[in-house]
Amino acid sequence: MSTSKNKHLLTHGQAACLVLDLIPTIANRQKANDIVDNGYFAVIYTEEHGPRHPFAMGKSIVQKNPFTYKSYPRTPPASPKLSPSDTTADINLDNSSDDNESDSSTENSSTYSLQNLLAVTKSVFMKEAENKELFDFACYTTTDIYDSVKKQLPRLPEYAGVMKFGKLLKDQDFGPRMTIRVDGKTTKGRMLYKLRDSAIGNLMESAAAFRAEIANDDGNWISVGYVRKSPGNESDEKRRILLNKMIKKLRDRCLCQHVFASTSSTSSSSINERDFEAREGIIANTLDHCDGDTQDMIDFVGHSLKKVRLCVISYAGLSNDSDDVSKLLKCCKMIKTIVVDHDSHLESLDRHVLLHGDKNRIKVFQSRAGCVRRAT
Structure with missing residues (x-):
């Protein structure tokens, strides 16, 4: 040949x-x-x-x-x-x-599975949004949401009609339906933030490229997720719900096989020292689909025989100290890429570029503008 x-x-x-x-x-x-x-x-x-x-x-x-x-x-x-x-x-x-x-x-693919339809819908429609300039806030009917998802998955009508699709839209994910008047007519819809079409393009492009990268990694890579929740006054139950949402987000969008969590740490704290001492509160491995805390992650990555793709939600989800990120990479040599989920797109940061390239590249972890909501 x-x-x-x-x-x-x-x-x-x-x-x-x-x-x-x-x-x-x-x-x-x-x-x-x-x-x-x-x-x-x-x-x-x-x-x-x-x-x-x-x-x-x-x-x-x-x-x-x-x-x-x-x-x-x-x-x-x-x-x-x-x-x-x-x-x-x-x-x-x-x-x-x-x-x-x-x-x-006769097609049998996960592309149009109910799980994937829900994941795509959650990527476009949200109850809350941090970067509001990327969204349009309005009341959307089930048909509005269905038509928007259909733009991304054009064969949706072959797998689910509006009524079947509507059963996916639970109040806990998309808020309650309410009755409003539009052009003199009464209709029911949900008040949601919808990702603008230009931003949807960025999300779909980066997500597709990311999945293509995973598909072509020859089985020599593993995707590891890491989530972090800052100390706060919320109840343990509320904190557990937020952490579980972040874990699910990384599993759904970044296809993480393993996810670790720091249940109470600041973005400025040393990554290598997080969760070193036992504290009162939520234990990481009691969370849904969580493999342990920060120390467990460092141990897991340190013994990995595969290249690691470390996935986080926002820069601050890992750290706001670029020097500390550098220390983590030097300590955990199998971390070859850091993937950052920014809601509107996925960003892939190469280890070599962060450590040896333009010094401004790693400084994306240096500062943090306001509070970033990671559990949307």
């Missing part, structure tokens, strides 16, 4: 499946094409890595850099000659074509 990086070995549908973490069946390839065609990101590759390593990038960025980012053909290439060492997976990929007439009713 030719090993030239310039030779197309995947169709657009096959590449999109790899990016979206779907099995490249005929039905899934069509679905992946639809998602990409109606979304904010493109599926491309570079000459450096070749077409066997697709990833997602914002369409506007791709249009501005046509010589850097290469696109995939919609129709399959001529079948390559296979050597005995080629795998069955290669045969299935290279000799199959994108069939636009496939029956979508």
Whole structure:
């Protein structure tokens, strides 16, 4: 088989499946094409890595850099000659074509699962928002919310109608429904912050790129989440609820396999010294899907044989002391990337860049403007 990086070995549908973490069946390839065609990101590759390593990038960025980012053909290439060492997976990929007439009713993917629909909805609609300039606050009916989610998942009507979708919208997540008058007519809706379309684009682009990064990590990486709650006057029960929300957020959005928590610490405290002494209050490993406290995280990362992708919510969710972040990275050498969830987008910070690159890069952890709400 030719090993030239310039030779197309995947169709657009096959590449999109790899990016979206779907099995490249005929039905899934069509679905992946639809998602990409109606979304904010493109599926491309570079000459450096070749077409066997697709990833997602914002369409506007791709249009501005046509010589850097290469696109995939919609129709399959001529079948390559296979050597005995080629795998069955290669045969299935290279000799199959994108069939636009496939029956979508047989598709079985997590993309349109109720869990994923709820996660996407929570990413766009929120009861509270810190960066209000990114949101529009208004009363939204179930149909309004459904139509907005449908823009991101265009085949939603095939999996759930408005009534079925509406059952996902619980008061605890989206607030109670209330009756209001619009244009002289009575209607029921929820007062919510809706992420503006421009910000949704950033979120979907970065989330897709992040998932593509995970899909192409060759199993040599592990995503570890870390949440922190500052000391406060709220009850233990309220604190537990907020911490559980943060843990769930990292599991849903950053796909963390393990999450650790500091149940009461300030952003300026030394990371390596947090939770070193037992305190009264909530014990981290009694939280939902929590693997322990800060010391447990340091021990886990220190003994990891895989590269670690450390995921946090906002810079302050880790620390507001850049020197302390540097100490953590030097202490835990397997932390290769810090992923920061900013609500509107996911930011990936490379270890080498933080420690050896522009000194201003790590200073994003230096200061904190106001209180950042991490449990939305």
